[in-house]
Amino acid sequence: MTTADALPMVFVHGTRFSAGQWSPQLAALGEEFPVTAVDLPGHGTRASEPWSLSAATRVISSAVESLGCGPALVVGHSLGGYAALEFARRHPEQLRGLVLAGASASTRGAWAAPYRWVAGLVPRVPAERLTRWNDRMLRRLYPPEVVDATIRSGYAFHTLPAAWGEVLGRFDATAMRHVAAPVLILNGEKDTVFRSGEREFARAHPDARVELVPRARHLANFDEPAAFTDAVRRFARELRAAAPGAPVSPRP
Template sequence: MAAADAPPIVFVHGTRFSAGQWSPQLAALQADFPVTAVDLPGHGARSAQPWSLAAASEVIAAAVDSLDRGPALVVGHSLGGYAALEFARRRPELLRGLVLAGASASTSGAWALPYRWVAGLVPRIPADRLTRWNDRLLRRLYPPEVVAATIRGGYAFHTLPAAWGEVLGRFDAGAMRHVDAPVLILNGEKDSVFRAGEKQFARAHPHARVELIPRARHLANFDDPEAFTGAVRRFALHLPERSP
């Protein structure tokens, strides 16, 4: 059972995935923390809902409220990390800590060009073909117990253009000034693209630090679930206590 002051934890998935991305972390942490994972608008069980960062922030806020333990540690991966930054700006009273995983690169400038190209290309490829490609890739790279829930949850290809269309050009290290809570920037060592700005993001916040998962790539929580979960656990346990 979770300790009385164990911070609640809300996990926010990355591009095209769903709450199933976090099944290894939920299983490992649920005995010690109040924990949940969300489906962002346009993803998973919310597949029919239109995407917006404002709506994503409200989904995260509702998840925090559902745990009924006050402000939460929010863990966001990739798209979910940028959504978590928007949540931190809009609902700072609900944030006790923030883990940015694979989301410490500026989404402006030349970095964004290939992602704009992909966002434009995805709608031209049949969704069933993209699904087969993704299923094969995940099954080839990872054991079933790590990715089965992600595969069951399906993929939100139809939401990708709107989601990245809103995120691109919107976030850089300056977004950290809106985060009124400690921050862990948690990246895969080999995720050279999405950790490109990690030093700038860390310098932009007075209580931020960087931790790397050795040999892991962008999907660090799949590449080394135990190391990823351990980093989240340590960070959670060292968060300042809630104000009365």
């Protein structure tokens, strides 16, 4: 199998979660593609590591290198989507394609105010209470095969203020101009908040498109795991079939 045929995939989790978020996708895609999922700094197995976007991009970069198949398709959800955008800016040579899931809203301006408030509130609530609430919510909404890995890995509430404190005020559609690869903006149909800038994000890139997961909300890969996985698979196959050596040039 050539590097072009292999098309490795790196999955980057969202707020408070860990690599376990992607267990349905890894199981479904692993037979066709080299796949891995990372724990960002402050999350999962890296819970003791301090958060920073710089450190997050290094984690993603190391994951791409670990697969040993050349540039990767990076799939980022929510916080992980914004970290993937930063990775795309810093390491364009490692990027074959980008899936932004629940990460196509500007984090600047008035939109960010409620999220700053939540980030400041979380440390005031005992982590044990937040854990019980998250466990109950996930078990009530989703089958065990979708969320058990996430529940077992625990939650990174302690990292949330630092992570969103750095992301808020930093990203808008202009970040797409630094992505030197095709982009799939993959949102849950009912995720009205993080869909708010999807058209602007798509217009800011010469090779980006928007696809919606029917009936899904912000956690689209939990709400409709098969449909989410199918969208990623189709995009990956398109990238694999495309002629190599013709990356998208970032805009100045």
